[in-house]
Amino acid sequence: MGGMEGVTAMKGAARALLLLLLGGIFLLSGGLKAYDPGRFLYDVQAFHLLPYGLSFATALWLPWVEIFCGLAIWTGRGRRGALFLAVAMTIVFIAALLLARWRGVNLQCGCFGQWLIFPNLIFHLCFNTGLVAGAVALLVREARPTTAQPMIEPGRS
């Protein structure tokens, strides 16, 4: 029983750490963009994938989605939706990165302003794939039925 409890505790700690990391990454990324949205508008345009009007709207809206997702992941209120949005946004971003590179556009994503600049595309893709994997793992955990909780308090029956 002790072994099982240890495994459960480790799983719980890993999940908490993953939630902390994922929420933090989205909060930091969104916060830096929301602080200087004009700069982020240039970063969005550097992909040359969207017309100017859509780039304008994306640069206004995306930082706040990231901020609210980060907060929801941390607080637990609306976590399922936040994790789903995190997965969707990151997959779209990976596709945009690959498409831009395929079209010969060499760029920095502007994800973390000047704080974190990825040295190359492979590193960038690995980081984002890790984010998707983490968010999917948490989403799967969220999707599990809630019936695993014990109905009888241990040691008192």
Add this chain to the structure above:
Amino acid sequence: MIDGGRVVGVCWNRFCDFIDPMRFWKTLLRQSLALAGLSVLAAVLTWAAHPRWPAYPDGRLEFGEIPLAAVSQNVVWVDARSDEELTAGAGPGHLLLREMNWDEEFARFFAEWVPGQTVVVYCSSRDCQASKQIAAQLRRAVPGLTAYHLKGGWEAWKESRP
């Protein structure tokens, strides 16, 4: 001892799963839409009140154009202005690269440029074409080189200096 409240909660969840197997996905969709909607509100506020947000047409970039605010420290500056325009002053350490002296100045540029360094080209004003042409010519001449032309040209660079 049986915890009555928890039993009721678990039974309620089981009942809901039984009558509505799509409950998880519906919750997920509802929450996603709520977060996206909340972000729309915040975006409208940003548009209306953020001091760092450009007016609608001001932020537009052409292909290969870069604003001064987005230029990082470790770049090679290339000056594409003519000799007459250079009398207005020149940036320290900026390399000359013009269409008319291409062969000679390109050799000098290539000796100075470190592979991997981004190149930013500017010419005299907001409307000049030389920087665009030189940046394109550099991209063709050196495969893998990242070259931009500066939005606002020399004027923008000069205005940013104290």
